[in-house]
Amino acid sequence: MQLPYNKSATLLKLILYTGKIFMYRFDPMAIHGGPNSEEGPGASSRVAHSAAGLNTTADYHRFTPIDLMSEFTICESFSDPASPYGIILEKPSSYGAMVGDFLVRMGLLKDRSAVCEVGGGYGSLMHGLLGSQETRIKRAYMVDLSLSLMKRQRDRLRPWGSRVTFIRGDIHELLGALAGIDLFIVNEVMGDLDTLTGIDPSHMPPEADELVRSYDLDIPDKPFNLNLGALKLVEAVCRTGIPALLTEHSCDPVIPDDMAYLARDLDLDACPREIKLHRHSEYTIRFSHLVQVARAHGRTVGTGALLDLIPVKKGRSLETIFRLRACDTHDHEIIYEILDHIREYRWLTIS
Numbered sequence: 001m002q003l004p005y006n007k008s009a010t011l012l013k014l015i016l017y018t019g020k021i022f023m024y025r026f027d028p029m030a031i032h033g034g035p036n037s038e039e040g041p042g043a044s045s046r047v048a049h050s051a052a053g054l055n056t057t058a059d060y061h062r063f064t065p066i067d068l069m070s071e072f073t074i075c076e077s078f079s080d081p082a083s084p085y086g087i088i089l090e091k092p093s094s095y096g097a098m099v100g101d102f103l104v105r106m107g108l109l110k111d112r113s114a115v116c117e118v119g120g121g122y123g124s125l126m127h128g129l130l131g132s133q134e135t136r137i138k139r140a141y142m143v144d145l146s147l148s149l150m151k152r153q154r155d156r157l158r159p160w161g162s163r164v165t166f167i168r169g170d171i172h173e174l175l176g177a178l179a180g181i182d183l184f185i186v187n188e189v190m191g192d193l194d195t196l197t198g199i200d201p202s203h204m205p206p207e208a209d210e211l212v213r214s215y216d217l218d219i220p221d222k223p224f225n226l227n228l229g230a231l232k233l234v235e236a237v238c239r240t241g242i243p244a245l246l247t248e249h250s251c252d253p254v255i256p257d258d259m260a261y262l263a264r265d266l267d268l269d270a271c272p273r274e275i276k277l278h279r280h281s282e283y284t285i286r287f288s289h290l291v292q293v294a295r296a297h298g299r300t301v302g303t304g305a306l307l308d309l310i311p312v313k314k315g316r317s318l319e320t321i322f323r324l325r326a327c328d329t330h331d332h333e334i335i336y337e338i339l340d341h342i343r344e345y346r347w348l349t350i351s
């Protein structure tokens with residue numbers, strides 16, 4: 001089903017309230033130019049203003065079949081309790097189940113909740129979450145821009161049948177229209193959203209200038225990148241008044257007290273940097289900016305290292321492998337690789 005953009009909000013409210021299975025396909029081509037437009041598929045980096053660029057992955061996600069394994073998401077690394085990276089865990093678990101335990105601990109997942117996951121990838125997080133918190137989740141809504149990933153999500157979440165509704169569209173355009181939701185989950189998605197790049201601090205484009213002034217964001221005195229899409233998303237989440245959990249690869253990581261060794265060679269106070277991936281680039285997220293935006297909207301904010309929600313083995317073995325870069329066995333290699341990756345990830349809760 002395809003609808004013109006201006007009918008999307010009304011229809012979406014209808015879908016959320018009727019609770020039927022519904023595949024809503026927002027037609028992005030109506031407003032953004034389709035696969036045959038000049039930009040074509042793949043990520044694009046176009047000039048937003050004379051001095052700054054804009055990195056956007058929207059066309060890449062709309063038109064390209066996506067292989068998340070090449071992106072090494074934390075969620076897919078622990079997609080199943082038997083995943084090889086599970087070797088670092090205290091006990092076998094899936095990422096979705098670990099997220100569920102964390103949400104309950106933080107008081108964010110109440111009984112009979114309607115949960116909306118934005119950018120659900122292969123559906124692994126929601127699979128683990130529904131499997132472990134079945135009684136707490138009354139309904140799940142999956143919002144995604146990618147048709148190919150949405151198909152994967154439908155297959156993966158088939159066991160829960162009509163309890164899951166799939167909505168295809170761009171979260172920036174849909175968020176204001178979402179109602180009847182008790183919790184948003186946005187896991188490893190913000191890095192894909194628009195980023196203003198190469199901003200000259202003395203000649204900022206109006207969107208950057210407005211955000212920096214409104215929220216008193218700290219910026220460097222040399223050219224920098226700004227997480228425009230993530231900041232707008234947090235603004236929009238705050239306006240809904242609905243609680244949210246957001247995670248992503250950060251440029252200002254925090255290190256758990258009992259794993260201080262993970263700080264080695266890390267810049268803990270950097271600006272967003274580019275990560276080149278297959279046919280698109282993502283940017284790391286400056287969480288301190290997101291915290292400032294959410295607080296300015298009067299919301300209660302929590303933040304920390306993603307390792308807070310991933311219970312890893314106690315004892316010295318992980319530390320020894322990380323410190324010595326001891327990769328003489330396959331298991332050591334896996335442990336080193338996942339610790340080195342995960343240490344830069346953060347979570348943010350807004351309630």
Ligand SMILES: C[S@@+](CC[C@H](N)C(=O)[O-])C[C@H]1O[C@@H](n2cnc3c(N)ncnc32)[C@H](O)[C@@H]1O
Pocket residue numbers: 058061068071073074075076118119120121122125143144145146149169170171172187188189192193
């Ligand atoms: C890096 S993947 C992460 C997938 C999954 N959450 C995980 O952690 O493995 C990003 C996801 O966000 C979706 N996405 C990217 N931009 C989006 C947008 N503007 N609106 C909705 N979904 C978007 C992608 O299609 C994909 O499902």
